[in-house]
Amino acid sequence: MSFEPKIVAFLCNWCAYAGADMAGTSRLKYPGNMIAIRVMCSGRVDPEFILEAFEKGADGVFIGGCHPGDCHYVSGNYRTRRRVEMMKRLLEEMGINPRRLRLEWVSATEGQKFARVVKEFVEEIRQLGPSPIKKEEAI
Amino acid sequence: MAKRIGIFVCHCGINIAGVVDVERVAKEMASYPGVAFSTTYQYMCSEPGQNLIRQKIEEENLDAVVIAACSPSMHEETFRNVCGEYFNPHMCEMANIREQCSWVHDSEEATEKAFKVLKATVEKLRGNEDLEPIFVPVEKRCLVIGGGIAGIQAALDIADAGHEVILVEKEPSIGGRMAQLSETFPTLDCSQCILTPKMVAVARHPNIKLMAYSEVIDISGYVGNFNVKILKKPRYVDEDKCTVCGDCEDVCPAIVPNEFDMSKKARKAIYIPFPQAVPSTYTIDREACLGLAPLACAQCKEACEADAINYDMQPEIVEEKVGAIIVATGYDLYDKERLVEYGYGEDDDIITSLEFERMLSASGPTGGKIIKPSTGEEPKKVVFIQCAGSRDRKHMPYCSSICCMYTAKHAMLYKHAVHDGEAYIFYIDIRATGKDYEEFIARVMEEERINYIRGKVAKIYREGDKIVVWGVDTLTGKKVEIKADMVVLAMAVIGREETRDIAKLLKVAVGEGNFLKESHPKLKPVEALSRGIYFAGCAQGPKDIPATVAQASAAASKVLAMFSRDKLEKDPMVAVVDEEHCSGCGICISVCPYGAMQRQPNGKAKCIEALCEGCGTCAAACPSNNIEMKNYSDSQIKRMVEVVI
């Protein structure tokens, strides 16, 4: 059987989640590998969630937030940007391809963009293959 | 106690059911841990659909419900209202299987995803707790900081609506910058003539407590409940007794420059900044007075028949409790000495726009006569330079917004006074976007024969009794050299330095140019990030009088909307600090955009629920995992992650 990537997405309520809804309203097809968890702000996404998602078997983690300057909570997306950047560098040092973690700014009107980036991301993860991180069961 | 969760899967006609195998989803989810009941229906949001939910909640004794249907942005409120009839509305969650599922995926994929989305929603719901709205009491009094036109307008609006206002002004009189202006564009109304009635109205208003010559020194508390400390500086003159006869001023031997006239005119140590000052009283300038300490001169006291002078007056700290605060601290001009290329500070005949404004004023240092400061002669050739310090990366990058208009006015008023004079204006662009502004500029250009030169001035220097202005006309590409009698610089508008101090007390952000940072540049232009704090006038950004007045009224209306209720209601999805385990590291306090995280006397952080907007960035940042978001806890999110993989 071919490899089907498992992807967890954290989408902020005000922009990216609404953008994903917009993709639906516009009936834009995209692969179903990614499942969204709605959070109020992308700033809610603790890097711990990202690492745990990988440890629990995610092949990729996607974070969607408001465009810079548009954060409903003013600066949450900037903090996300920094956390993701640091996370990517940590993943790289751990020997994990940082492309498995993707941050995208998606506004409430960007259904097109949402569908496009999900397609791209699923394809990218498919190319990368299964994540090696999944934690073995504890002793 | 374990919840009895009911699942209601909506067909949404064929929108969902045409793609997702809703029957299979409902059937299989019925055996998911915690799920007591599961069913489907054609249209859950319809009246019969809602009734089905009601009926099953009763029959099946459900205490939590998941509706698998459209996006929560569509109907979350609808279903929470239905469930709210039986239990806490936060025990109802929606699983989005339409917008992010049936509408975007093929059948098999969509059904699989629907399972995962539903499971995640059940997991979240399992961790939810009952939440009640948070109510915050409101002290229906407002503090207005700054007594310029912005503060005056806001104070009057709120006071007229029946609420008490404390208006604090640090200068001896209210009136601010507008009181200094001559005539106002584009209608050329006399500035003082339209302002002074408002100043008097403030003084007379029973709901306004005017505290001029006072400064806010401490602010604590939060929306609805601020505690403010105001320092009342001693005037050494009893406001109530002073009749403004002027006898004291006549005898006072100490002479200093008058700030109100941009120091271009002298005043005495005992003075009234301008005749129409409000409150109408003299003030002794402590620094300049010879008599205060040691008591060497008491001529004013002897001259005062009303016995209003009291050298023993002490500073006084007044404490007030208010529910809202409007910051209207106004503007200043960019420091002229920093414009070295325009030679300020070295030449009396190169003046700033505000100095020229005072010169134009009938009550100004020259009695309204336009003179060349170095000689007192009438200047025959005047160069006006716009964007002096504005739109300049070396200085202030922004547009000061008012200079195009007042420079046109200045040139026009100059031509009216000096008929044979020549006026030149150097400009980058003309920005005349207000109502009737473009027409005003056109009139100035066409009727007044002003020479508009598009270009920047590179250098200004003195040559004998002339000032040589070097520039380039970018429309012709030619170098321009003008030998002028006087140069007027349209200096960049910056927020007052004191705004930074106030902002620090209020814990609100200040950006470039000392301007206060609003909550949202488009949708919340008068609100601070912290609730209960509003901005008006140039403290927030450069703007002209109509915009200032509009913003002041907008801020007042925000305050009035708040005061229209006895208690503020807010969403209970807030952060909670586990104080026992908090180390007081201060990370959350540093990241909270709303100032909701505050350090307590014991060093630990506490979330002021009234200020928290529930974004959760503090919870993600806390290195001790000591902050939980209500109904969006770490454990809930982690469980959701687990089941979607």
Add this chain to the structure above:
Amino acid sequence: MKKKIAMYWGAGCGGCDVSLLGIHEKLLDVLEKADIVFWPCATDFKYEDLEKMEDGEIDIAFYNGAIRTEENEKIAKLLRKKSKILVAYGSCATEGCVIGLANLYDRDEIFNAVYLDNETTPNEKKIIPQGMEKEGIELPEFLPSLKTLEQVVKVDAAIPGCPPPSPVLEEALNALLEGRTEFGKEVALCDECPRKDTKPDKIEIERFYRWHEKEDDGSCFLAQGMICMGPATRAGCGGECTSAGIPCTGCMGPVPKVENQGIAMLSAIASIIEDMDEEKERAVMESIKDMVGTFYKFSTAKLLPYGRFKDES
């Protein structure tokens, strides 16, 4: 009845054994309540003595050091079997400590660096001391990655620290001798840091300084732009390092509520970088040269129990 206790030194520097002596005369109080039945570093016990013991005969066994060799693993399992309570003693046993950073490299890379490419180690025959045997004595095999004690056997309690600071150790010993396996502070270091009162209203970092790049003004290290792991590190040491002018590097591990100390601090640090444009922000973050070494100095073995991943495709 007196308790029987054991102490073993696995892969580690030996500082843990010394730290036990570091409680000075208080050790006498311990010895009033307990007999030492196995402590190779200080007393003449052999492995055979341990093997001869009944299962569960030892009341409390302290294991310090990590699991890096076959021998470490074998004794860890043996001690587990012979003890009622097995305690991970110190950072190596608990989290892998600084030697856990070796998990960023595989075995060959480590051997090459240590035995072959090291200019100060003459090794003309290019010997890598593995699988050697002489007169019936075998060199234990070097395992593919470094493990914490918990990654090999079940652990009942842990005493954090590199090595455990005396106050932490005293409290732990008292608790264990009373039969309790939970002890230690539940807050982070800032709570007891002598620099706590110097914290500004908001900590905003404009750039990071390494410790030698800036003169310490005595205030909160984070506020000075120096990475201090204090906010993510369990209290107990009383701020030994911060009071001596050195930022905390996190040897006490995370507070009990936190599973992953490094990521908790990474998030906090990323969150307090001052507002700036993306390019500048990236440069500021890039000035942290070594994410694992900075945030996982003591817990790389927990982050990478099987060594570095190879996912570079």
